[in-house]
Amino acid sequence: MRIIGSRRYRMVSESPPPGCPDCAVYMSERVADRIARDSADALSNGMEAMGLLYGHPFMHGERKLLRIEGAAALPTVGTMHHVIVDRKGDVDDSWAGAGSVVVGWYHSHTGVGSFMSETDIRTHRRWFGETLSVAAVYDAVEKDLGIYMLVGGVAKRADFAVYRRSPTSP
Numbered sequence: 001m002r003i004i005g006s007r008r009y010r011m012v013s014e015s016p017p018p019g020c021p022d023c024a025v026y027m028s029e030r031v032a033d034r035i036a037r038d039s040a041d042a043l044s045n046g047m048e049a050m051g052l053l054y055g056h057p058f059m060h061g062e063r064k065l066l067r068i069e070g071a072a073a074l075p076t077v078g079t080m081h082h083v084i085v086d087r088k089g090d091v092d093d094s095w096a097g098a099g100s101v102v103v104g105w106y107h108s109h110t111g112v113g114s115f116m117s118e119t120d121i122r123t124h125r126r127w128f129g130e131t132l133s134v135a136a137v138y139d140a141v142e143k144d145l146g147i148y149m150l151v152g153g154v155a156k157r158a159d160f161a162v163y164r165r166s167p168t169s170p
């Protein structure tokens, strides 16, 4: 598994998916669908879902942008309001796609809305400290997906676009 900060990662220049020229983050529709499905499944078991997001940062002119193109659920144990990763479980990241790196994580909330709690911010800072690292928080009851980045230690909801996979985009 490669994390964004890996020195081996080379940022290439490419065009973002169309439709949102000001967005910093582009999420593939199947990732958005997968987060919604995992979160709904977890909710029906009285749990929060949690997983890793895969993709790649890229340059467009002078701007650093991020494409999220894969997700892998993490096995979790816990209750509706507190989950931890079950280290004995397996992560199926076969879905991540060649050339992808871990660019962040997602988890679900169960009716309190999409936001970054103090615990979420601590988790994010500990594991995903890169500038372009993202946290996706999906409220499975309100069906609200937010993508957050830390700016000066504060979680900011990012403008993002969901793009549909085309034959030429990963």
Ligand SMILES: [Zn+2]
Binding pocket: 107, 108, 109, 115, 116, 117, 120, 137
């Ligand atoms: Zn949370």
